[in-house]
Amino acid sequence: MYYTDKYNTNILGKSVKDILTPNIVIMEDVFNNNMRIFNNIISSKIFHKPHCKMHKSSHVAKKQLENPSSIGICCQTLSEAEAFSGNGVRNIFITNQITDLNKINILSDLRKYSQVSVCVDNMNNIKDINTILSNNGSYIDLMIEINCGGGRCGVNSYEEFLNQYRLIKELDHVNFKGIQAYNGSSQHIYEQEERSRVSETTYGIIREYLSCLDKEDYEDLEISGGGTGTLEFDVESGLYTETQAGSYLFMDMDYARVEGDSEKGVGGFDNSLFVITSVISKPSPEIAVCDAGLKSHSVDSGYPVVHGDRELTVTGVSDNHCVVKDQNNSLDVNDRLLLIPGHCDPTCNLYDKYLVINNQVVSDVWDIDARGRNI
Ligand code: PLP
Numbered sequence: 001m002y003y004t005d006k007y008n009t010n011i012l013g014k015s016v017k018d019i020l021t022p023n024i025v026i027m028e029d030v031f032n033n034n035m036r037i038f039n040n041i042i043s044s045k046i047f048h049k050p051h052c053k054m055h056k057s058s059h060v061a062k063k064q065l066e067n068p069s070s071i072g073i074c075c076q077t078l079s080e081a082e083a084f085s086g087n088g089v090r091n092i093f094i095t096n097q098i099t100d101l102n103k104i105n106i107l108s109d110l111r112k113y114s115q116v117s118v119c120v121d122n123m124n125n126i127k128d129i130n131t132i133l134s135n136n137g138s139y140i141d142l143m144i145e146i147n148c149g150g151g152r153c154g155v156n157s158y159e160e161f162l163n164q165y166r167l168i169k170e171l172d173h174v175n176f177k178g179i180q181a182y183n184g185s186s187q188h189i190y191e192q193e194e195r196s197r198v199s200e201t202t203y204g205i206i207r208e209y210l211s212c213l214d215k216e217d218y219e220d221l222e223i224s225g226g227g228t229g230t231l232e233f234d235v236e237s238g239l240y241t242e243t244q245a246g247s248y249l250f251m252d253m254d255y256a257r258v259e260g261d262s263e264k265g266v267g268g269f270d271n272s273l274f275v276i277t278s279v280i281s282k283p284s285p286e287i288a289v290c291d292a293g294l295k296s297h298s299v300d301s302g303y304p305v306v307h308g309d310r311e312l313t314v315t316g317v318s319d320n321h322c323v324v325k326d327q328n329n330s331l332d333v334n335d336r337l338l339l340i341p342g343h344c345d346p347t348c349n350l351y352d353k354y355l356v357i358n359n360q361v362v363s364d365v366w367d368i369d370a371r372g373r374n375i
């Protein structure tokens with residue numbers, strides 16, 4: 001074993017000051033508080049399948065599933081679903097299209113071990129899934145995805161929707177379970193009023209599709225979608241049977257900018273996830289260079305922000321460095337900073353383990369066991 005890995009295996013009980021950087025940490029009290037706030041918001045009004053593409057950790061998923069309203073999880077990819085299934089999470093909704101025949105064969109194998117459902121938006125894909133599941137003497141639940149404003153996957157007309165709905169009902173090895181209605185484009189709208197307005201449009205689109213269904217299918221119908229940004233509207237809409245929110249647990253800099261009812265922003269959630277980084281160079285009084293670059297946090301939603309210090313600004317990021325403007329010359333080599341990543345999901349995907357911090361000490365280590373599983 002390499003010395004750095006050996007050091008990390010003995011990290012439990014060590015001070016945050018002794019963590020090798022860059023690294024990813026979770027503040028346990030904030031994490032638990034986000035979990036509590038979230039469970040209060042949904043209470044028993046709506047079910048929850050947490051989107052685990054965010055944290056990629058079966059350990060975190062199991063904590064979410066302790067809430068009785070959390071009835072399963074969402075995954076985005078087949079290999080991600082395999083990892084969660086293999087690590088004991090047995091009710092998995094893949095909120096994506098699995099179209100490749102070899103992948104459908106693997107999906108069919110996975111179905112032997114876990115309750116797996118998947119999205120569809122294509123007639124041939126539905127037929128392929130039915131044929132392959134039939135060869136294995138099995139069946140699978142399907143959710144027809146509709147484009148409800150996000151402009152990603154999903155059917156775009158009632159005709160397409162009805163054709164697929166009727167086909168699924170005709171076939172013996174696929175079961176119509178409900179509708180996938182996720183509008184990703186509304187989640188990160190910063191202004192509350194505008195986000196609410198766009199959500200109402202989304203709900204209008206969903207209602208139109210619902211009116212196409214036969215009465216008999218209303219009973220156990222699942223209407224799934226929603227994320228952290230629209231959570232409170234989705235819960236109150238009375239439309240969704242379940243939310244797929246994921247980021248609420250860790251939050252990130254982009255979500256911190258999304259307005260909510262309280263001053264704290266959307267939902268009242270706080271940042272529990274940080275990248276810990278060290279100053280490795282002080283090339284001039286006003287510049288500090290830290291060891292967390294693109295390979296340690298994602299910048300697709302903007303540069304990270306230094307936690308708790310408004311005087312320090314990240315002004316540049318390269319592979320293994322970030323440049324911090326230190327206008328008061330307050331930093332020295334080996335000082336440590338906590339960075340709030342711009343976007344949590346792709347940041348978590350860069351690490352093997354979360355270091356959980358309680359009272360400035362590493363109190364636990366959680367595997368990120370689905371990390372990198374994008375097939
Ligand atoms: N559902 C789907 C299909 C998603 O793609 C995402 C995230 O992109 C989510 C739910 C979770 O949203 P959030 O992490 O914003 O809560």
Ligand code: MN
Pocket residue numbers: 247343344345
């Ligand atoms: Mn995200």
